[in-house]
Amino acid sequence: MSNVVDFFVAALVLVGAAFVLIGSWGLVRLPSTMERLHGPTKATTLGLGTLLAASMVFFQARLGVWSAHELLISLFLFITAPISANMIAKVHLHREQTGATGETRSIAGPPPRPPGESDWATFEAPEQNTRGSTANT
Numbered sequence: 001m002s003n004v005v006d007f008f009v010a011a012l013v014l015v016g017a018a019f020v021l022i023g024s025w026g027l028v029r030l031p032s033t034m035e036r037l038h039g040p041t042k043a044t045t046l047g048l049g050t051l052l053a054a055s056m057v058f059f060q061a062r063l064g065v066w067s068a069h070e071l072l073i074s075l076f077l078f079i080t081a082p083i084s085a086n087m088i089a090k091v092h093l094h095r096e097q098t099g100a101t102g103e104t105r106s107i108a109g110p111p112p113r114p115p116g117e118s119d120w121a122t123f124e125a126p127e128q129n130t131r132g133s134t135a136n137t
Helices: 003-029 037-064 067-096
Strands: none
Touching: 003 037, 037 067
């Protein structure tokens, strides 16, 4: 392999490892569930995608063939990470609304809530005379 390809693969590995480290650190250090979701769904996913790109470039330069495995793994990660984070956030908001969580409040405080409106992500029945409610009819 040439020095340019070696440098490019090393840069991709370092950038990917930095994103994975930052995302993992955020998962461990942030205080609440909603804040901890950002680490694995954003930084770690981007870091793993970068590491898989480094693997693609390395093996193409070494063996001269492209592999679809890394592309499929990246596609799977980039599709499933936001969906799973959305589901975890909805479950957490529902449990917080019903009082089922024993989690302490985070440093960010509670999410803002307009007066007289219920949260969108809970299974709470709509209140009468609120904006967007079908119970008004």
